[in-house]
Amino acid sequence: MGILCVTVDLDEIRCYHNIHGLKSPVEKDSANAVYRRAIPRIAEFMEDLGIRGTFFVVGNDLIENPEAGAVLKKLAVSGHEIANHTMSHPYELTLMGEQEQSAEISGCADVIERFTGVRPRGFRAPGYNVHLGLLDKVSEQGYAYDSSVFPCPTYLAAKTVAIGAKGMLGLESRSIIGDPRVLMAPTRPYRLGREGIWTTGNGLCELPISVVTPARLPFIGTSLTMMGKPAATLLARVARRMGFVNLELHGIDFLDAKGDGLGYLAKHQPDLKISLSKKTATLRKVVKTMLDSGAQAMTLHEAAGKVFI
């Protein structure tokens, strides 16, 4: 086993309203649940395991939530990497105009720098939707790596069905399906080629989100917590044979319906029905399984420095 990167997308609750096409505003108590409740839990989770992670931040959360800047600064001071997840988390980022795309990237970087003093070196697009034009902009803005590619057939199929079903119900999911050729992308780190994000060449470093087994099953927090500890442990045993693992979590993996007042969201986001203690135990076992077999935990930026010499 080689490198383990635990990465966390800090999508706030309003992002889940958008993706599920909910018209209702976010309830006041749960509006900042990711920054207020989930991040301290994740920081403790990582401290217990003795690891540092990479946190992907939505810039607007730092502007709209007066507590968020201090929470983020604390993470940065503890040695975690703070990376760019765009300014407003637009699922249709790849369909936007070129200037708007650039502004989504630079706006988020400016806010992160303002609150932490450090300019981010890594980028992840919302909803895993990227194309070469967007990543050219990421590259032009001096980033060391991108980590948006998720070559997972199960995920793409589920997303396609969900978007179609929402359309039939008259709900408007803000998500888009993206280019299915991403499924041909390598599952290990690679440099981007010029024929598509799935091709290799001499371009920007790509650190894909991990999939495991020849069926390319998703190795991400939501899937692992949904399958439960025994099955997740089996997948972790497969993953520990890989030279590089990018385990993608979300802030919401550390929240639950009952304890965090998110019952209304659980019918759209079934992972919220699983208790926080169960989810945390599953994720702890997954990370421990890999650490116990000698995996070296590090941030994505550190991994990029080791993998691409």
Ligand SMILES: [Zn+2]
């Ligand atoms: Zn996101």
